[in-house]
Amino acid sequence: MTARALQAGYEAEIAEHRLAFSRGCAITAIVLILAGCLLDYALYPSMQSLFGMARLFFSGLILAIILVMRTPWGEAHARELTFIWLMLPQVMITWMIARTEGASSLYYGGLHLAIFASGLALPFTVLENAGFGILTYTAYTIACVAHPDGVQLRGAFMVNSLFLLMSTTIAAVCTYFNERTRFTTFRLKEEVAASNQQLERTNRELTEIKGQMLQQEKMAALGTLAAGLLHEVNNPVNYSMMAIDIALEEPAAQDNGSLRECLQDARGGMQRVHHIVSDLKTFAYRKSGTELTTSHFLFETALDSALRLVSHETRGMRISRVLPEDTLVRGDEAAIIGVLINLLSNAAHAGRGSGRTDLAIDIEAHWEHERLRVSVRDNGPGIARENLTRVFEPFFTTREVGKGLGLGLAISYSVIERHGGVLTADSVLGEWTRFQFDLPRGT
Structure with a gap:
């Protein structure tokens, strides 16, 4: 897998991961915001009602974002929505800071929770996490400046500013290593998947080799x-x-x-x-397809012989033939006659079993790149798709027991192969079957 494809796959997977974690953390944020009512009661009982309404308001906004993220548009914009809902508690906390003691407010500690959550739990990038920390610090600074006591460089504001910047740095570093860990895990998973696919291919190849050895x-x-x-x-x-x-x-x-x-x-x-x-x-002793015999014969003559030898089987069937003027080919005439007999006999047998009365066999031949391409087509019942790839296997037959050994097409395939050609079959079930092969031109 290329680096670009690996990165694209990682982005697709992390998108689902980001969506799931964002929803979970958003629900956790709602719980923590509402639980903060206990802090209001303990620290600022006089402002409990005001802060309670604020907590309900911001919790409602986060809940609305959770519902939006369940829509297709929300899933596509999960990254932006996560950033928005994560900023909502920060806005609420900085407003509470401005309403209470400013830089000395104990609510300042709540700002760190969201910063650490963005770095440890949420799949943010380093830039996103750094941007979130900077926005949080900016909101804190505005809250302190808006407080009636203002901002003093020395004291609580400076200390809290340093801690916020430290928290942002720590969260950014954690984000960097979390991102690397997630990507490494994804890459290892893809490598394992690729290895499993390769192992499956190897097993299939070994199975095929075993089958070939058994066949040999x-x-x-x-x-x-x-x-x-x-x-x-x-x-x-x-x-x-x-x-x-x-x-x-x-x-x-x-x-x-x-x-x-x-x-x-x-x-x-x-x-x-x-x-x-x-x-x-x-x-047992297959020859190469390039090892052709040096004898020559007229294909038309071989076809005549084959038709005579199967005339008792094709009686009553319409047989048409379209041949070129020159049918001189190179090869083993007796073996080719055997191939034609097998194809014609199979066509006749299949046609008789179909119950049709308009049975026909069409034989055509034409020259193609110095090879005579022959087609034998019947209008019988056809061959089922699951059997079409097996018709050339030795001992495979669809006839009744005792009606054939299933060797005819296998032998024919080997004969055509020895002539440097290929015997192929195609069919439409219930309509027709066609066998094709090719022979070298005689010189």
């Missing part, structure tokens, strides 16, 4: 499992792909375009099985 352990275990699964699955997949290749060479397949296309799709499906298991290992 989980992904490492998943990678080991995937490696073993890949070994077990590869053999039957290879047998199937070999059989499909042989079938594609048969005259019946050569003469029948529909059969040949189905066999090619079956071969693509077998390749997808291989890549799905292979992609699981990316959680």
Whole structure:
């Protein structure tokens, strides 16, 4: 925190402190003024009625100031109002001095009470306290001069003047050190608060690091499992792909375009099985986004393959596509097909569960800074805000038990990351969901 900000914070806090102390001390002043009737009775019984009315009058003025300080305007001007009510007892006492024995009046002692209160109890500044002492001494001098006996430099007036100046000096010194103590306390409190905030941030960072370590352990275990699964699955997949290749060479397949296309799709499906298991290992061995493959492919062709492979899930849905003329990109075509299959399948599944009859998936792509930015948008039920930030977490799914492992989007995120891009999601609950990713341009 800068010195200016620290000072501003201190001023804001001391304003509340000043208001509370001013009210408390004002109430105390009223009590002491009224209790002074006992002094009037003991010292000047002949003037008790006059002094009693004066005490009631000045107490009423202080009470009025207390009520004003409860208003917004009074809170904003608490400093000035405090100075005013503090001067009221001094004015009353100096008037009593002028009405009694002048410089020799015992009421002189009451002037010291307010001076010490301003220095010890009230959060005055040094200048305010010094000004209060000077005004008090000025009022005392006027009272002594107004007395019929006048002022004699030697004697009670000089002694009382010296004591008033001493009291003002002591109060100013106390004010200075009280002010420093209050500011130091405030600064220490702010430092403790800042340290607590830093500690909270550190705890959050440690929690995140712990979560990342647990996630890495989980992904490492998943990678080991995937490696073993890949070994077990590869053999039957290879047998199937070999059989499909042989079938594609048969005259019946050569003469029948529909059969040949189905066999090619079956071969693509077998390749997808291989890549799905292979992609699981990316959680254990993630590559940098800058490590791109050197192969090139047409995104339009990959999209065609993905649409064919999910055609049984998207049957009856309106699918639109807006693509640029050039869709040559750089990367792993099979992996991107897998990403598209996952996004299209999720959109179809969410749409079927919404109960809507006008289901649609809009696929758009455009070039942006040498990267093809792809958008897959559906008009399904959308994703709740609390789930939107978690959709890419491994094993997170909103489907029913047994309907999915929650790995599709996590794998897709890792695939796009390996291509130097980012897979993002945004949604409006009840209206639509959109996933976007980008791929590098092919050369």
